[in-house]
Amino acid sequence: MKATITLLPGDGIGPEVVAEARRVLEAIADTYNHEFTFHEGLIGGAAIDATGTALPDETLALCTAADAVLLGAVGGIKWSDPKAAVRPEQGLLKLREGMGVYANLRPVVVLDALADASPLRPERVRGVDVMIVRELTGGLYFGTPQGQETIDGERTAVDTLRYHEREIRRVVQLAFELARGRRQKLTSVDKANVLASSRLWREVTHEVAVEYPDVVCEDILVDACAMYLINRPADFDVIVTENMFGDILSDEASMITGSLGMLPSASLGEPGTPGLYEPIHGSAPDIAGKGIANPLATILSAAMLLRSSLGLAEEAAAVEAAVARVLADGARTADIARPGQPRVGTVEMGDLVIAAL
Structure with a gap:
């Protein structure tokens, strides 16, 4: 299969986690003999700094012309003034409207390996598998x-x-x-x-x-x-x-899962139009650039992209199984690690998922 994917790294940890998801998609393409072409666009604070607008027309054009769009995160302290005429979140709202994505799907799945990471008792969250559909x-x-x-x-x-x-x-x-x-x-x-x-x-x-x-x-x-x-x-x-x-x-x-860093999402419109995929977490400017952000929500968003926009169910399941295997083996980023438990960084977690593929 040949497909075009637009990447919108955005702000804060967005570029770091999107980079890992791209590496996973490239590994899938190599393994299953697909050809994915990637384009990058500006959105959010990065776009404001570069162009004065939170969503340049060029970015929206890249998104509507693609088969799917993968977004990191937008926003940060630098652009947090609520009185500002232009704010990063305006780019996200304009993107959703411009792409016509009206349904946001957020799966909430508790893997057995992470049942003890939830603030709720393990017996209460074990087996949770919920799909939240939000009008967007x-x-x-x-x-x-x-x-x-x-x-x-x-x-x-x-x-x-x-x-x-x-x-x-x-x-x-x-x-x-x-x-x-x-x-x-x-x-x-x-x-x-x-x-x-x-x-x-x-x-x-x-x-x-x-x-x-x-x-x-x-x-x-x-x-x-x-x-x-x-x-x-x-x-x-x-x-x-x-x-x-x-x-x-x-x-x-x-x-319920213990961390925003574990949950992906898909925003879908009419059949045949590109979907928008993103982790549900924010830009986390306090840890941006430190190499410790959890990329799994973005990697799992890429799995949803494979399934819902490209029709590659087997490949999507392979990514999800790789994530589950890595977690079952004990790999943890800082947000899901127990006190005293060894921790891996953003790139290392990406390496482990790719190796598990």
């Missing part, structure tokens, strides 16, 4: 009007939470399809007791559920779901929810 291009993050103004001498701010039926339907249908191929259970998360947008979300979800009689569908309010993710995480299969709720719940769920 609607809701509060994109609603208008949005902004801050002064009225009668007092500062006021407004954000608009708006959803169209079609936005809800397409992401819920995708979640049902995923549930059908897993354990046939879907949990829809909303705040229908308070929000009109959530009541529409629930109505549309129930309409879509009729098309999937083989999938058990339940509704849970977002505050209850936040509790149940800690109390009984293994009960969940597929969770689907709106943009902000998904953002918060998926970060909460990441702690």
Whole structure:
């Protein structure tokens, strides 16, 4: 297979972890006789410094023309002023909108080797395998009007939470399809007791559920779901929810595994369009350049890229198995190591995964 992959290293530890994921993809190409062509683009703070904008037109063009996009992370202390006219996160939102990726898939899987890395008791997290599906291009993050103004001498701010039926339907249908191929259970998360947008979300979800009689569908309010993710995480299969709720719940769920450094994600749009793949962690500027960042979330994001955008399921499974094997053998980066346990660096972890392939 020939494929073009756009790399967006971004800021902080982004370049370090993306470099390791690229090496894994190159190893896969060599092993399975594929030809991957890589292009790099600027995004986030690095793009602001170089061009004055968080997502140059040239970068977006590279992304929409590729078969898939692999992103590192954006942001950092240098660009953290909330009053700044241009911020790194604007590049990420513009990228999602420009690529038309409306569904963010975040798998939360606890490997046996890391059950003791979770802050929860091992018996509570062992066997957890949850797919969180987050609507990505609607809701509060994109609603208008949005902004801050002064009225009668007092500062006021407004954000608009708006959803169209079609936005809800397409992401819920995708979640049902995923549930059908897993354990046939879907949990829809909303705040229908308070929000009109959530009541529409629930109505549309129930309409879509009729098309999937083989999938058990339940509704849970977002505050209850936040509790149940800690109390009984293994009960969940597929969770689907709106943009902000998904953002918060998926970060909460990441702690079930013990580290943000272990969790990949895929952002998908209509069939035939390129997907966007990235670790769910941030740019971690405090450890950038130290060679200690965990590259596994980015490597696992590359595995999702192989499966979902390139249709290479065997190759994706090989990467995931290599990661599991390395962890089972005891290799640990600083974020998942127990006190006194030997630690490996970013490049060394990449070396180990490639060797395990």
